[in-house]
Amino acid sequence: MTIANVPTTLFTGFFGVGKTTAIRSLLARKAKSENWAILVNEFGEIAVDQAAFESDVENNVTIREIPGGCMCCVANVPMRVAITEILRRAKPDRLLIEPTGLGHPAGILDELRKDDLKGVVDVGAVICLVDPRYVGDPRITEVDVFKDQVHLADVLIASKADLASDDDLAGFRKWAAKLFPPKLVVGEAVMGEIDGELLDLKATDERLPLFPHLHDHAESQPALDIGTPEPGKPVRVENSGQGYQGCGWVFSAEDVFDQDALVDYLGPPGPEGLEKVERLKGVFRIGAEWILIDRARSEISVTPIAYRRDSRLEIILPEGEVVNWEKIEAKLVGLIKP
Numbered sequence: 582m583t584i585a586n587v588p589t590t591l592f593t594g595f596f597g598v599g600k601t602t603a604i605r606s607l608l609a610r611k612a613k614s615e616n617w618a619i620l621v622n623e624f625g626e627i628a629v630d631q632a633a634f635e636s637d638v639e640n641n642v643t644i645r646e647i648p649g650g651c652m653c654c655v656a657n658v659p660m661r662v663a664i665t666e667i668l669r670r671a672k673p674d675r676l677l678i679e680p681t682g683l684g685h686p687a688g689i690l691d692e693l694r695k696d697d698l699k700g701v702v703d704v705g706a707v708i709c710l711v712d713p714r715y716v717g718d719p720r721i722t723e724v725d726v727f728k729d730q731v732h733l734a735d736v737l738i739a740s741k742a743d744l745a746s747d748d749d750l751a752g753f754r755k756w757a758a759k760l761f762p763p764k765l766v767v768g769e770a771v772m773g774e775i776d777g778e779l780l781d782l783k784a785t786d787e788r789l790p791l792f793p794h795l796h797d798h799a800e801s802q803p804a805l806d807i808g809t810p811e812p813g814k815p816v817r818v819e820n821s822g823q824g825y826q827g828c829g830w831v832f833s834a835e836d837v838f839d840q841d842a843l844v845d846y847l848g849p850p851g852p853e854g855l856e857k858v859e860r861l862k863g864v865f866r867i868g869a870e871w872i873l874i875d876r877a878r879s880e881i882s883v884t885p886i887a888y889r890r891d892s893r894l895e896i897i898l899p900e901g902e903v904v905n906w907e908k909i910e911a912k913l914v915g916l917i918k919p
Contacts, residue, residue, distance in 0.1 A: 584668050584669065584672060584701055585700055585701060586700065586701075586702070586703040587668060587673060587674070587675065587676050587701065587702050587703060588674070588675045588676070588703050588705060588780065588781065589675075589676040589677075589678065589693060589702040589703060589704050589705060590675075590676075590677050590678070590705050590706070590707075590708060590779075590780050591678045591680075591686060591689060591690065591693075591704070591707045591708070592604060592677065592678065592679050592680075592708050592709075592710065593680065593684065593686050593707060593708070593709045593710070593730040593733075593734060594682065594709055594710035594711060594730060594740070595682045595683075595711075595712075595715075595721055595724075595726075595727050595730070596682035596683075596859050596860040596877065596897060597682070597712070597859070597860050597877025597878060597880075598682070598710040598711060598712050598740045598741070598877075599710055599712075599740040599741055599770075599773050600679050600682075600710055601621075601630055601633050601634075601679065602740075602772065602773035603708075603710060603738075603740065603770065603773035603774075603775050604619065604634075604677055604679060604773075605633065605634065605773065606772065606773040606774045606775070607677070607775070607777055607780070608634075608640065608642055610777055611640075611675075611777075613640065613641065614641070615641060615674040615675065616641045616642075616643070616671055616672065616673045616674050616675075617641065617642050617643075617671075617673055617674065617675045617676075617677065618642070618643045618644075618645070618667045618668065618671040618673035618675070618676045618677070619634060619642065619643070619644050619645070619676075619677050619678075619679065620645050620646075620647070620663055620664060620667060620676065620677070620678045620679070621634070621644065621645070621646050621647070621678075621679045622646070622647045622648075622660075622678075622679065622680045622681050622684060623646065623647075623648045623681055623895065624681040624682065624683060624820070624822075624825065624827055624860075624895070624897055625648065625818065625820050625827040625828070625829040625895045625897070626648050626807060626818040626820060626829055627648065627807070627818055627829025627830065627831055627893050627894070627895050628646045628648040628893075629829075629862045629863060629864060629893055629894070629895045630646070630679070630862070631644050631646045632864045632873065632886065632888040632890075632893070633862075633864075633873060633875075633886070633888075635886065635887045635888040635889075643667060643670060643671035643673065645663050645666065645667040647659055647660060647663050660689070660692055661692055661695075661697070661698070664676075664692075664693075664698065664702070665698075668701065668702075675780065676702060677780075682860065683726055683822075683823045683825065684726075685726055685729055685730075685790070685792075685795045686707060686729065686730060686733045686734075686790075687729065687733060687790040687793060687795070690704065690707070690733070690787075694787075704784075705780060705781065705782055705783055705784070706735035706736050706765060706766075706779065706782040706783060706784045707733055707734045707735050707736070707784065708734065708735070708736045708738065708775070708779060709730050709731055709733075709734030709736065709737050709738070710738050710740040710770070711731065711737060711738065711739060711740060711753065712739075712740055712741055712745075713739040713740075713741075713742065713745040713749045713750055713752065713753035713769075714741070714744065714745050714746075714749045716749070716752055716753050716756050717752065720899075724824070725791075725792040725795055726792075726795055726823065728791055728792065729790045729791055729792050729795065731760065732760075732788065732790070732791050733788045733790060734764065735764060735765045735766075735782070735784045735785075735788075736764060736765060736766045736767075736768070736779055736782065737757050737760070737764045737766070737767050737768075738767075738768050738769065738770050738775055739753045739754075739768070739769040739770065740770050740773070741770075741771075742769040742770060742771050743771040743772070744880075750769065754767070762786075762788070765782060765784070765785065766779065766782065807831060810831050810832055810833045810891065811833055812833045812835045812836055813833070813836065813914055813917060814833070814914075815830040815831060815832045815833070815836075815910065815913070815914065816830065816831045817829070817830050817906065817910055818830075819906060821900055824899065824900050825859065825897055825898065825899060825900055826897070826898060826899070826900045826902070826904075827895060827896060827897040827898075828895075828896050828904075828906045828909075829893065829894065829895040829896070830893060830894045830910065830913065831891055831892075831893045832865075832891060832892035832893065832894075832913075832917075833891065833892075834866065834890060834891045834892070836866065836892055836917045837866050837867065837868055837917065837918045838865045838866060838867055838892065838916050838917055838918065839867075839916050839917075839918055840865075840867040840872060840883075842916050843865060843867075843874070843916050844874065844881070844883055846912060846913075846916065847861060847863070847874055847876065847881070847894075848876065848881045849876070849878075849879040849880075849881060850879070852909055852912060853905075853908075854902065854903060854904035854905055854908075854909070855896065855898065855904065855909070857898055857899060857902055858876060858878065858896060858897070858898050859877075859878065859897050859898050859899065860876070860877060860895075860896070860897040861874070861875075861876035861877075861881075861894070861895070861896045861897070862874065862875050862876070862894070862895055863892070863893060863894030863895065864886055864888050864892060864893055864894075865892045865894075866891075866892050870885060871885070871886050871887075871888055871889060871892075872884065872885060872886060873885075873886040873888075874894075894913070896909075
């Protein structure tokens with residue numbers, strides 16, 4: 582079977598804006614007969630986002646992850662290999678790509694438009710999600726990657742519109758209206774429910790990045806072998822880059838956590854050193870069931886999840902914050918039931 586012109590949509594947006602939620606909403610509404618593929622990239626070496634899609638796998642959905650930093654680096658062989666691999670394996674009717682919150686769209690778009698993928702994927706409009714409550718927050722709006730995520734987008738969506746005030750939404754609309762070149766669509770979404778027709782929207786031109794140097798910050802690196810955890814002895818991996826630091830853990834599948842104590846510890850304001858968490862996401866075994874803990878800054882949600890392999894956690898915060906990962910690990914181990 583020849584794979585050609587697979588409709589491909591790139592979702593961008595900063596940490597915690599709801600990219601995964603939006604994609605899951607689209608998956609829930611897709612035709613059951615269609616095969617979709619999802620390529621997801623994470624900041625750290627410990628992949629957690631893929632676990633959020635676990636319940637969708639049986640619904641003709643194939644997931645492929647690229648952990649350990651940015652998929653958009655120059656000469657990014659892992660990204661090209663991952664795309665080729667997932668297309669051959671899934672033979673999808675549609676491909677959705679979700680890079681990390683620090684992912685620069687230019688490098689990804691460059692890869693998708695190169696000769697070896699030209700004619701294989703059909704790149705549609707780039708969709709950028711923005712939390713309207715933080716449009717004026719300099720921690721985000723003064724970050725060059727965020728500026729290019731917005732600039733290179735063809736579609737701009739105010740995510741989490743139900744959590745924003747009328748003033749927040751009015752400010753978002755006013756800000757979006759001033760952007761140049763203008764967007765093809767400016768919209769709002771509640772619980773990630775964006776219009777599925779946006780996936781078939783075509784860009785009218787190829788926008789050029791404002792900060793082209795940002796996506797050539799690193800060379801491709803081989804996947805890191807993180808090892809195998811033992812009961813009560815997790816594997817820990819730390820990383821940093823682009824102004825942020827992160828730490829991830831993988832716990833043994835035999836470890837069972839106390840849910841109430843876990844949520845109380847990881848929720849806002851958070852343990853010592855984690856008061857300024859940018860992103861925290863983890864899946865945990867709490868007995869016969871498993872949960873997904875998802876925290877963006879001071880907001881946290883806890884939901885059941887179909888994932889059933891091991892417990893894992895990824896925490897991201899600004900690089901300048903002082904944090905004792907060993908102390909946090911010891912506390913987490915202490916929340917494992919005897």
